[in-house]
Amino acid sequence: MISIQRSGAYWSDGHFLSPSEGAAAGFPAPEEAARGTIAYSILKSHNTGGDMRNLHLRFDAIASHDITYVGIIQTARASGMESFPLPYVLTNCHNSLCAVGGTINEDDHLFGLSAAKKYGGEFVPAHQAVIHQYMRERYAASGAMILASDSHTRYGAYGTLSIGEGGPELARQLLRKTYDLAYPKVIAVCLEGAPRPGVGPQDVALSLIGATFNEGVVKNMVMEFIGPGIANLSMDYRNGIDVMTTETSCLSSVWQTDDVVRRSLSVHGREKDYKTLSPAPVAWYDGVIRVDLGKVEPMIALPFHPANAYPIRVFKENMEDILNRVDEDTLRQLEPSERPASLRKKIVNGEFIADQGVIAGCSGGTYQNLMAASRILGGHPVGSDAFWLSVYPASMPILLELTRLGVMSSFMASGASVRSCFCGPCFGAGDVPANGGFSIRHTTRNFPNREGSKPSDGQIAYVALMDARSIAATALNHGRLTSALELPEPPADPADEPYRYDDSAYEARVYRGVGHPHPETPLVFGPNIADWPEQISLPENLLVTVASAIYDPVTTTDELIPSGETSSLRSNPVRLADFTLSRKDPGYVGRAKNIAALETLRRKNPADPAVLAVMDGYDPADTALGSAVMAIRPGDGSAREQAASCQRVLGGVANLAGEYATKRYRSNVVNWGMLPFTVKDIASLDLAPGDRLYIPGIRAALRGDAEEISALLLKDGARRPVTLSLPGLTREERDIILAGSLINFYAP
Template sequence: LPFHPSHAMPIREFKDHMEDVLREVEEAGNQIKGAHGEPFRIMQHLRGGAFYPDQALVSGCAGGLFENIVAMADILRAPLNGEAVSKDPEDIYGIPGNALNLHVNPASLPIMEDLMRQGIGSELALAGVTMRPCICGPCFGVTDTPANNQLSIRHVTRNYSTREGSKPGQGQMAAVCLMDARSIAATVRNGGRLTAATELENVEYRTLHHHFNEKIYENQVVDYYGHANPDAALVKGPNIADWPEMAPLKENLLLKVAGSYHGSVTTDELVPSGEASSYRSNPEKISGFTMISRDPQYVPTAKAIRAIEAGPNLEHAPKNAQEAGDPSGVTFGSMMVSDQIGDGSSREQAASCQKVLGGFANLANEYSTKRYRSNLINWGLLPLRTEEKLQLPQGSYVYIEGIRTLLREGG
């Protein structure tokens, strides 16, 4: 259920409490959207005691697996309401053009090729399923963004707010329910009415196996491993930029809080999906999207801190920083404070953008994933943690004396 992968329940349980659950989702969506445009509404998806989504997608590394897609084809061939079982591979349910359409992104080109070679691709095409490129676009909002107040069912990895590409700050809000591929196919097969795959009878699942063909990569990938060509010129377009110079960590560290937040800060807030993804090769530009959906002032605040030379400005710092002696031994940078940081997808830019903006540390009660914490360390940001209630507002200073020695000695 929106707006977090942990908001999960069996379909049968959801059906028993649909109205209550959807009202809670609607309320949560309106808290996210705020006063931007008309209120967020999804109760219209309840019709005649059933739940009808607007969009169905099975995509990328989580959903677009060979076994999933074959099972979906089997479900679309399954008879309903006493229909006779057919052995004709072309006798497959045809999705009406005005019904819930199904879109599939296989996880890889070898999977796509094998689906075509074993005839599954043609079955799905005849059914009206659109086979998309092998990309994870729907998972993080670069394709198939639902319309305002639409609700999409998807077998992808995550469903945080705005991850599907909607822009609540501009008045457009949508939501995603994560579902298994088989139940998505069952819902499409049942005319768009929410249906668990376990509710269907007479589904004959085939035991087809995926056969990986390495020629696909041999014919597409240039392999320079073990025989590099250092004289080859790198061709860089106008939107491909070098990493900026980053200040080294000196013996002492003076931090100024660029943003302080209650609750959780997700990686989707640290660097959003959608438009920001087009700047992955331009570190300075993509860093400009940091926290844009949560705190539009974070970037200018962090940049202002980054622009300050530590030495001439130590008079504004805490007393112990002023007494530290030689300012040349002090690194000055920004930090983020929140109860929990890092819930969300594995995007490395969530950490690198903070670093580009002059970040040197985060302070939290908890880091949601080891992956995000490791990314912080890899990018030279200290993942500071405390059990105490965090009450450090924006503009506060934190001074850590002897941090370089502490890190070297494992302190």
């Protein structure tokens, strides 16, 4: 089904050739042939410098939603921004439920609208569209680049190389700065054959994620989709695979384009944005992934990661063993006060019983997914027992067309709940199941508590990812887990989908002010919107206390700062910071605050006895106190910069990691003025809260180009030398850390 080749290969005339075969055919050297990829041509056209090894990129458009745009605009304002220098789209698809958090969410929306007017942006009110569907419909273009403050920023199926990053990187674009990175490796994803009826895009995506994530096959690389199988996929099908590439930990993705893309752009009134993109006659790729679409089966990704994927057939044949492993993962991930009921109790008379189905968002709520699910359900009732089904269209144009065709009335006749265009089911703010419930979702993630439960209140529920087609088949069977291939006649997905785009809802509600700022417009500040607290520059020496030590193989951004119940506080850095690591290490905030209080006292009076008592003999006049989080592999998941900024607000000065799960999290650490240390075999240090690291001369090291930093570990009454690494820090990243944050670095 999927084969992976981690060594490089030439692509020519529809075939892969080894380096020796390419040399025999007279092909150019790999470094030269690498310029033949689609990714190279797009990156080159957006690189503002002459060096393609070190890219300095400017994007064609940027986008944010209402969890992130307040902080981004506040950061850019503090750094001197006077208008948006490029199209900036502000959507309101995350904090859409304005009953949550009182007036806070709608206060943020009014701020966003006033900012769009003042600075010249595009404002999409709540319930109109989820961010990525709106960008597909309005901005994705062949050969373009888009940056957005959401990790699932993927419009590669249109030939748009898109990247999801933390807010500071968008602030840089607003300040007419560049997005800087070393030229990434480009991996060919060759699609062959055609999917069977009943196999959907989520099935292909979960197969890819399961084959690549754990081994880091495409980590921080660009996945370039090529091959004859693409012609057999509709636009929605391609988008459904593409948006999930984020979960492989790749940097971005891009696809070759064809008439299907041209027709889709034409339907949306943007045929001029189409270009034919394909590899050059000879192109070099740094690795190869081959996917036989015809062999992909309906999949299920069990808690707590999209990579924990199995064919539904295999899961049903081995339910006891697989669910036993999920039970053990639950104990490790959530650390409940008492052992929850085993998921094996969901097996009834040899069938696995789900409690809920959800089809939603940028991955599930597309026109064709909902159309396919409706055809499978066929108006038959989902039943009056515990199982229930919700569907969330990804945009108002999709909802309008499906309503016109009677699809939504068919869902309602089946007993399904039809909801608005909202991202909540993806991050835990919509359709929360009962305690112990099991939800199957065509959404993007199934991390712990992504369904909205709060473990601190003794609640545990679970999300598994599936395709809309198999969710509908399961709903047809009243919650009994059913693969769409088990249906007598699974519906086929046409490659050329019939779709009528009606954007009258946008015309009625969306504020379109790109390029037309009104600087006299006042910003509307709600009582929860607060400026970032002042951050100090990097001191000469550091005495760093470990405030939390996490030994899980991967630590998600959801664990660093919860995604659901805290979303209404995103615009208040100080209040939000109180939730840092609240699920994973509830003692962290208190520890970090104690260290921060001592640092504040040190700056006021270095000779204070309370300060001297914790300095271990080091000079408080030039040695600052700070905290750090240690984790084996932190930062998988969301692009939300709050995963790092909350640590900084609490006095964090560093992360200590074996490696960083994603570039975007490491960038957030840097942009908030923290040191992104890596430590070889970090687990062997056996760090625990309270252990300390004395790092002399750290400011001098950052002024220079040192990548290896000598430090002393103070643990159990002993001091021993350790080496901390800062690999790959650019000159500008060093200067940002020296300044104390990106805001300080760009302050006028």
